[in-house]
Amino acid sequence: MMDLRELYQDIILDHGRHPRNFYAMERPSHLAHGHNPLCGDKITIYLKLEGDRIVDVSFEGRGCAISTASASLMTEILKGRTVAEAEALFKRFHAEVTGEEVPEVPAALAEDSERLEPLTGVKAYPARVKCATLAWHALEAAIKGGGLGTTVKTE
Amino acid sequence: MSSGAPLRSAPAAGFDPRRIRRDFPIFERNPGLVFLDTAASAQKPAAVIDGVAEFYRTDYANVHRGVYRLSAASTARYEDARERVRRFLNAAEASEIVFVRGATEALNLVAYSWGGAFLKPDDEIVLSELEHHSNIVPWQLLRDRIGFKIVVAPIDATGGLDLREFEKRLSPRTKLVSITHVANGTGHIVPVETVIRLAHAKGAKVMLDGCQAVPRMPVDVRALDVDFYVFSGHKVYGPSGIGALYAKRAILEAMPPWQGGGDMILTVTFEKTTFQAPPSRFEAGTPDISGAVGLGEALDYVEGLGREAIRDHEEALTGYCVDKLARLPGVHVVGAGQRRLGVVSFTVDGIHPHDLATILDSHKVAVRAGHHCAQPLMERLGVHATTRASFGIYNDEADVDALAAAVKAALEMFRR
Numbered sequence: 001m002m003d004l005r006e007l008y009q010d011i012i013l014d015h016g017r018h019p020r021n022f023y024a025m026e027r028p029s030h031l032a033h034g035h036n037p038l039c040g041d042k043i044t045i046y047l048k049l050e051g052d053r054i055v056d057v058s059f060e061g062r063g064c065a066i067s068t069a070s071a072s073l074m075t076e077i078l079k080g081r082t083v084a085e086a087e088a089l090f091k092r093f094h095a096e097v098t099g100e101e102v103p104e105v106p107a108a109l110a111e112d113s114e115r116l117e118p119l120t121g122v123k124a125y126p127a128r129v130k131c132a133t134l135a136w137h138a139l140e141a142a143i144k145g146g147g148l149g150t151t152v153k154t155e
Numbered sequence: 156m157s158s159g160a161p162l163r164s165a166p167a168a169g170f171d172p173r174r175i176r177r178d179f180p181i182f183e184r185n186p187g188l189v190f191l192d193t194a195a196s197a198q199k200p201a202a203v204i205d206g207v208a209e210f211y212r213t214d215y216a217n218v219h220r221g222v223y224r225l226s227a228a229s230t231a232r233y234e235d236a237r238e239r240v241r242r243f244l245n246a247a248e249a250s251e252i253v254f255v256r257g258a259t260e261a262l263n264l265v266a267y268s269w270g271g272a273f274l275k276p277d278d279e280i281v282l283s284e285l286e287h288h289s290n291i292v293p294w295q296l297l298r299d300r301i302g303f304k305i306v307v308a309p310i311d312a313t314g315g316l317d318l319r320e321f322e323k324r325l326s327p328r329t330k331l332v333s334i335t336h337v338a339n340g341t342g343h344i345v346p347v348e349t350v351i352r353l354a355h356a357k358g359a360k361v362m363l364d365g366c367q368a369v370p371r372m373p374v375d376v377r378a379l380d381v382d383f384y385v386f387s388g389h390k391v392y393g394p395s396g397i398g399a400l401y402a403k404r405a406i407l408e409a410m411p412p413w414q415g416g417g418d419m420i421l422t423v424t425f426e427k428t429t430f431q432a433p434p435s436r437f438e439a440g441t442p443d444i445s446g447a448v449g450l451g452e453a454l455d456y457v458e459g460l461g462r463e464a465i466r467d468h469e470e471a472l473t474g475y476c477v478d479k480l481a482r483l484p485g486v487h488v489v490g491a492g493q494r495r496l497g498v499v500s501f502t503v504d505g506i507h508p509h510d511l512a513t514i515l516d517s518h519k520v521a522v523r524a525g526h527h528c529a530q531p532l533m534e535r536l537g538v539h540a541t542t543r544a545s546f547g548i549y550n551d552e553a554d555v556d557a558l559a560a561a562v563k564a565a566l567e568m569f570r571r
Contacts, residue, residue: 004517008510008568017505040526040533040540041509062539064507065569125513 007121016065021058021075033151034138045138052083071135077112172551189520189557194545206452236451243454245375253434257398259289261385266293268413276302280331283308285338288528314490315343329359336368340529341490342498372466393453397446407433414439469497476555500541508542518561
């Protein structure tokens with residue numbers, strides 16, 4: 001087992017305690033609920049899309065430090081990104097935490113991808129991978145659901 | 156409404172968890188393991204592990220079928236296990252014991268068979284807020300089919316069953332009270348003697364979910380005069396995949412089959428099938444034969460330690476844990492006051508139970524984090540999830556000390 005400090009880095013604890021973009025958006029164009037039945041954690045992702053660009057993203061809910069920090073970091077990096085860019089970032093992040101082959105991301109996304117690096121410590125804790133990916137799964141459901149009120153479960 | 160003596164502060168004399176631990180190979184293979192998740196599933200003593208292996212080596216064949224010697228031997232072992240369960244619960248007859256996969260299957264069996272046959276749309280059943288999902292969902296499935304009313308008895312401020320409110324929920328329409336004996340989410344002991352007396356006075360039957368009680372205290376179904384009693388083998392140091400349903404003989408005899416197949420029939424034609432008497436009527440198909448044998452070994456092992464000694468041990472350890480955790484800043488034990496047994500649920504300010512469990516795991520302390528399959532209870536207690544430490548016969552105060560030290564380390568890590 002790796003050192004726990006690598007899992008609970010300062011940035012994770014900070015975002016876990018003080019999540020950014022943590023509010024219910026007034027008029028989202030897209031919305032989805034994420035639910036981890038294992039722990040009962042719930043999250044709602046709010047999106048405002050203009051064309052295929054994410055002009056605003058926020059979340060609310062309850063969760064552990066990992067899932068809250070993951071959602072918080074996600075909302076920070078996705079503002080202004082396109083749907084395709086968000087998908088590429090998720091694909092890479094998902095591969096990193098599940099130990100699959102990690103796809104390259106375009107150079108323009110390299111910095112964003114690096115900001116997710118502190119979360120990739122969960123790959124040493126299989127039971128916690130779902131915590132780190134819950135927000136992203138909800139985001140994907142919000143986009144693919146094409147509107148308001150999709151629910152995605154991690155199991 | 157506490158129905159018994161206060162928690163003892165000293166462990167039972169002569170009961171030695173250190174020595175008992177040597178009977179459990181898992182601790183030898185996992186040095187330093189602090190296992191505090193027995194409420195989810197207990198570890199297995201060598202008597203069970205070896206007993207199952209030895210049975211497969213010596214006496215195994217299908218049961219109730221072959222005329223050959225080996226099948227008769229296997230059947231004898233299977234039925235001997237049933238007799239051990241009877242003895243363990245002090246049932247009147249072995250035929251009142253039905254082998255099932257576990258408490259979940261037993262609850263589903265009773266809902267489907269007894270409930271399906273005897274519950275009518277205007278009837279009511281009473282559950283409590285302490286219940287595990289397995290004592291909620293089967294009733295909802297049945298209610299959606301036939302339309303009776305599920306009435307929920309609340310907990311009081313201490314987190315135990317509110318007996319006064321419970322009594323108010325009973326009416327002449329109440330046909331069944333199905334309630335836990337010891338709550339898996341908080342460890343609260345339900346005063347089942349009173350529950351049964353009140354329910355019977357209204358003509359209702361009572362089913363007890365004994366999953367957390369059976370491993371921790373003496374249970375006598377005849378003294379209780381309970382109608383149904385269910386438990387899982389894996390929580391009482393037996394194999395997973397086996398459990399038992401006790402029901403009074405007259406009730407079992409009136410119940411229709413729930414699953415059809417071999418072993419539960421007398422005669423089969425395409426026009427009409429006639430069924431076996433209980434318990435065979437409810438054991439369609441080849442049962443978990445070795446599981447039953449292993450369960451029998453487990454019950455004998457537990458009986459050998461003495462269930463009153465086990466109860467004293469678990470009461471003492473539970474009290475010790477509550478005291479120890481309550482002294483840590485920001486730690487809140489869920490529920491208070493009443494007698495609790497073997498389970499301590501708690502929350503820590505600023506640390507989600509899943510984060511806490513991960514940190515505890517890095518200290519080799521295994522606990523459960525989450526809603527403990529009791530979401531309505533968690534909702535009622537105003538917590539989304541808790542961290543739960545639960546005890547077994549192999550735990551001692553050093554395990555609780557390790558838990559407290561690990562919680563302290565987590566507090567330091569999260570407050571840095």
